[in-house]
Amino acid sequence: MSFKVFAISSRGGAGYDVPLHLKLGTEFLVILTGLMTFLSLLAAIANLSLGHMTHAWTSGLENTLTIEIPAPNVSEESVSKLLDGLRKISGVEEAKLLSQKDMQDLLSPWLGDAGSIWDDLPVPKLVTVSFSERTPQLIKDISATTRKIIPDARVDAHEDWLADLMKLAHGLKLTALAVFILIMMVTAVVIAGAVRSRMAIHHRELELLHIMGASDRYITGQFVRYILMQSLKGSSLGAVAGLAVAGFFLFLARRNPGTVPELTLQGAEWLVFAAVPCLLIVIGLVSARITSLRVLGEMP
Amino acid sequence: MIKFEHVGLRYGIGPEVLSDISFTLAPGSFHFLCGPSGAGKTSLMSLLYLGRRPTRGMVEAFGHNTNLLDRVALSEERRKIGVVFQDFRLLPHMSAFDNVALPLRINDVPEKKIKDHVEELLDWVGLGDSMHRLPPTLSGGQQQRIAVARAVITNPRLLLADEPTGNLDDEIGMKLMGLFEQLNKMGTTIVIATHSLQILERLPHPRLILES
Numbered sequence: 001m002s003f004k005v006f007a008i009s010s011r012g013g014a015g016y017d018v019p020l021h022l023k024l025g026t027e028f029l030v031i032l033t034g035l036m037t038f039l040s041l042l043a044a045i046a047n048l049s050l051g052h053m054t055h056a057w058t059s060g061l062e063n064t065l066t067i068e069i070p071a072p073n074v075s076e077e078s079v080s081k082l083l084d085g086l087r088k089i090s091g092v093e094e095a096k097l098l099s100q101k102d103m104q105d106l107l108s109p110w111l112g113d114a115g116s117i118w119d120d121l122p123v124p125k126l127v128t129v130s131f132s133e134r135t136p137q138l139i140k141d142i143s144a145t146t147r148k149i150i151p152d153a154r155v156d157a158h159e160d161w162l163a164d165l166m167k168l169a170h171g172l173k174l175t176a177l178a179v180f181i182l183i184m185m186v187t188a189v190v191i192a193g194a195v196r197s198r199m200a201i202h203h204r205e206l207e208l209l210h211i212m213g214a215s216d217r218y219i220t221g222q223f224v225r226y227i228l229m230q231s232l233k234g235s236s237l238g239a240v241a242g243l244a245v246a247g248f249f250l251f252l253a254r255r256n257p258g259t260v261p262e263l264t265l266q267g268a269e270w271l272v273f274a275a276v277p278c279l280l281i282v283i284g285l286v287s288a289r290i291t292s293l294r295v296l297g298e299m300p
Numbered sequence: 301m302i303k304f305e306h307v308g309l310r311y312g313i314g315p316e317v318l319s320d321i322s323f324t325l326a327p328g329s330f331h332f333l334c335g336p337s338g339a340g341k342t343s344l345m346s347l348l349y350l351g352r353r354p355t356r357g358m359v360e361a362f363g364h365n366t367n368l369l370d371r372v373a374l375s376e377e378r379r380k381i382g383v384v385f386q387d388f389r390l391l392p393h394m395s396a397f398d399n400v401a402l403p404l405r406i407n408d409v410p411e412k413k414i415k416d417h418v419e420e421l422l423d424w425v426g427l428g429d430s431m432h433r434l435p436p437t438l439s440g441g442q443q444q445r446i447a448v449a450r451a452v453i454t455n456p457r458l459l460l461a462d463e464p465t466g467n468l469d470d471e472i473g474m475k476l477m478g479l480f481e482q483l484n485k486m487g488t489t490i491v492i493a494t495h496s497l498q499i500l501e502r503l504p505h506p507r508l509i510l511e512s
Contacts, residue, residue: 017402019393208389211351213379214406215372297371300352 029230037238047176054169188287220292227288235277307357335510382451384461390435
């Protein structure tokens with residue numbers, strides 16, 4: 001089994017028997033693969049970053065819940081009893097009543113800092129409970145303990161809005177993945193079209209090679225090498241552009257936190273800048289090979 | 301070596317351009333293929349160089365029924381055949397050297413051997429000092445000789461030439477025929493499609509005659 005794809009030849013025409021070095025309308029492949037590499041890099045980075053963001057959100061909220069206690073009806077003693085009861089539940093790491101100051105900090109953006117208002121307003125008390133692992137049984141135990149000690153208290157396990165947030169994040173991740181796959185498919189289809197077009201242009205040369213006894217693999221090797229060279233150029237440009245944009249976003253995010261989404265690639269995930277262009281090149285080569293073999297298969 | 305039995309050929313759903321062709325070419329033989337224009341000489345040549353499969357009948361080449369050969373085996377059989385086309389069909393982007401070297405590269409011959417063989421052959425056809433020139437910069441006669449060199453570089457068992465003297469003056473045409481005679485004496489089976497009466501009268505080889 002021999003592959004001549006990487007063979008260096010002293011032949012004219014950049015080493016091609018078929019004059020693929022001539023500019024006959026398929027040079028756009030460099031721009032196309034560059035653009036596709038750039039877009040697929042963005043999609044891949046978006047996918048990875050969204051994964052980190054959802055992890056960060058959920059790890060902050062997933063293992064906590066809040067208990068709201070309507071203010072007028074509850075004594076300090078009942079609250080202390082509730083805190084003790086919660087702390088005794090297996091799995092609960094901490095149960096803490098938010099202080100008056102914490103409440104003021106939370107509500108001041110809406111109510112302002114006027115001191116007297118806090119004495120007049122029936123602000124509920126809030127208890128935050130943190131635990132090691134969220135299980136349905138633990139939430140049930142906390143709710144039961146709360147109901148038993150303070151029947152009017154409401155347990156907010158953040159389940160509803162956390163679920164919505166997770167749905168949104170997963171939807172965005174799936175969209176990024178779908179865009180990534182779509183880009184790969186479009187690349188394969190366009191490269192197949194370009195190969196077909198060049199094979200039609202060079203039909204006479206192909207027929208000559210065929211008559212001389214060139215195997216389908218020999219001829220296909222030339223087209224695969226042509227696509228490899230075009231894709232290498234394009235993907236390199238796309239990867240450089242992707243790195244530049246990622247670097248720019250990273251710079252902006254660090255300089256002005258909150259203005260742009262933070263790029264949160266970690267460790268080996270930076271290899272995406274090498275893996276995505278390589279994947280795109282491989283897809284291009286496979287597409288070129290399949291197309292070329294199919295077209296040659298139409299010859300006798 | 302080559303055997304046609306009741307061979308027919310049609311293009312697509314058109315009428316048969318060749319009907320009921322039967323003949324045998326013995327190894328080392330020399331034949332002229334004659335017939336009026338439109339009789340199907342070029343089509344018959346394409347069957348001989350295995351560029352097409354017959355739509356009916358059987359073509360046997362080098363002991364194999366070509367109808368039964370797969371694509372890989374058929375391409376291997378094609379490598380035993382050299383073809384000189386009427387319009388030369390040289391690749392204009394490749395030098396004379398590379399054009400002649402092409403069949404050897406297809407046969408996966410090492411570059412060192414290719415260099416020696418091609419240079420020797422180009423010297424033999426009198427183009428030793430033009431081997432790095434591109435075909436469009438060469439005269440018709442020079443291009444013809446490159447086409448012949450390319451056809452014989454692999455020492456084919458069968459050499460086919462389609463109107464090889466059509467673009468040449470009489471003197472160069474007869475020189476070229478002398479070259480074919482030499483190759484035939486060295487054991488190559490030769491079929492030349494021509495309607496040149498001068499050649500047919502001077503060279504007393506058997507004729508395959510196609511009737512329209």
